[in-house]
Amino acid sequence: MFKNKNILIVVSGSVAAYKSATLVRLLIKMGAHVRVSMTHAAQEFIPSKTMAILSGYDVLTDLFAGQGADVVHIAWAKWAEVIFVVPATANIIGKLANGIADDAPTATVIASAAEKIVVPAMNDVMYNNPAVQRNIEYLSSDGWLLIEPSIGFLAEGYEAKGRLPEPDMILSEAAIRLQAKSGLLHGKKVIITAGSTREALDPVRYITNRSSGKMGFALAQAAAEQGAHVTLITTVTKPAIYGVNQILVSSTQEMFDAAIAAFETADIFIGAAAVSDFKPEKTDHHKIKKTGDSGLTLKLVQNPDILKTIGQHKTHSQIVVGFAAETQNVEAYGADKLVTKNADMLIANDVSRSDIGFSSDDNSVTILTRDKQPEFLDRAPKITIARHIISRIVTL
Numbered sequence: 001m002f003k004n005k006n007i008l009i010v011v012s013g014s015v016a017a018y019k020s021a022t023l024v025r026l027l028i029k030m031g032a033h034v035r036v037s038m039t040h041a042a043q044e045f046i047p048s049k050t051m052a053i054l055s056g057y058d059v060l061t062d063l064f065a066g067q068g069a070d071v072v073h074i075a076w077a078k079w080a081e082v083i084f085v086v087p088a089t090a091n092i093i094g095k096l097a098n099g100i101a102d103d104a105p106t107a108t109v110i111a112s113a114a115e116k117i118v119v120p121a122m123n124d125v126m127y128n129n130p131a132v133q134r135n136i137e138y139l140s141s142d143g144w145l146l147i148e149p150s151i152g153f154l155a156e157g158y159e160a161k162g163r164l165p166e167p168d169m170i171l172s173e174a175a176i177r178l179q180a181k182s183g184l185l186h187g188k189k190v191i192i193t194a195g196s197t198r199e200a201l202d203p204v205r206y207i208t209n210r211s212s213g214k215m216g217f218a219l220a221q222a223a224a225e226q227g228a229h230v231t232l233i234t235t236v237t238k239p240a241i242y243g244v245n246q247i248l249v250s251s252t253q254e255m256f257d258a259a260i261a262a263f264e265t266a267d268i269f270i271g272a273a274a275v276s277d278f279k280p281e282k283t284d285h286h287k288i289k290k291t292g293d294s295g296l297t298l299k300l301v302q303n304p305d306i307l308k309t310i311g312q313h314k315t316h317s318q319i320v321v322g323f324a325a326e327t328q329n330v331e332a333y334g335a336d337k338l339v340t341k342n343a344d345m346l347i348a349n350d351v352s353r354s355d356i357g358f359s360s361d362d363n364s365v366t367i368l369t370r371d372k373q374p375e376f377l378d379r380a381p382k383i384t385i386a387r388h389i390i391s392r393i394v395t396l
């Protein structure tokens with residue numbers, strides 16, 4: 001999202017200003033071109049020289065710096081494609097909301113047509129002050145993206161809402177929301193399953209598989225980037241993704257119940273979870289004890305088939321996408337599953353390969369549909385694969 005983008009970071013006078021250095025570093029690692037402008041108060045918390053070294057550019061601090069004819073803040077305003085005000089104090093929020101441009105940072109921001117993101121950080125009482133909230137509403141109505149402060153340990157020594165989110169979370173949310181503005185799934189409701197289900201034998205043991213849920217989470221992010229309202233039914237917990245509502249389940253039956261309930265009003269269903277086909281006929285209420293030298297015989301029964309049930313009940317306007325994790329005859333088994341599950345698309349992948357699939361950050365898949373030739377996607381990061389899958393779903 002931010003690769004090759006011109007990004008201006010505006011730092012105001014908050015104790016959280018030190019996190020802006022990490023923000024600059026992360027953006028540069030992403031391939032962005034980064035410049036920094038700082039208020040005088042911000043320089044009380046972090047030196048401008050630090051930001052200059054990290055960004056590779058002189059920091060803009062003085063509206064009247066230089067003796068030449070160039071109007072520096074206007075040049076910077078035109079250069080910027082995205083502006084982050086991080087951290088944003090009550091003072092700078094008030095100025096920007098009311099068009100006050102009395103220093104280099106505020107004059108640059110107000111003169112720019114760039115996308116603008118504001119990330120407040122301050123004491124909770126200040127943040128909840130009606131005047132501050134009113135100014136934040138003004139910025140939102142003017143098209144600014146607001147990334148809300150986190151609940152955490154504040155400088156005053158107690159926990160409350162006002163803490164600056166971690167820089168990686170700021171960039172993740174900003175990237176999703178900026179891309180979603182022009183997304184192709186606006187207003188669409190997407191249901192995605194992720195992770196490996198667990199079938200309990202007793203209170204201690206369960207039957208499961210090696211799925212990490214990474215592919216399902218990547219699909220959830222890719223769908224959110226396209227502006228969808230995403231519900232992720234998952235057996236694993238990972239950091240929250242902006243715009244994605246997570247429902248935590250454990251067993252196949254729990255996932256089945258949640259998926260069936262959510263699908264009723266959904267536009268798209270993507271079954272990326274590695275669901276257990278079988279479960280123990282009974283679950284012991286106490287730990288199964290080893291007795292003597294004899295073995296243990298378990299009787300397994302079939303679990304409900306989530307993908308098949310949803311495929312049978314989908315309407316003409318609903319899209320159903322399934323996954324087939326195979327170890328042999330991958331494309332053939334996937335093609336058969338596409339038909340028997342009444343899916344619109346089937347993603348087949350070879351989980352016997354150690355470099356892709358379960359627990360890996362990469363994947364390689366074959367996309368199968370009813371009316372097109374199979375499309376093979378070579379090994380790539382799962383988020384890259386997920387974005388391509390979502391782009392194909394949009395065309396169905």
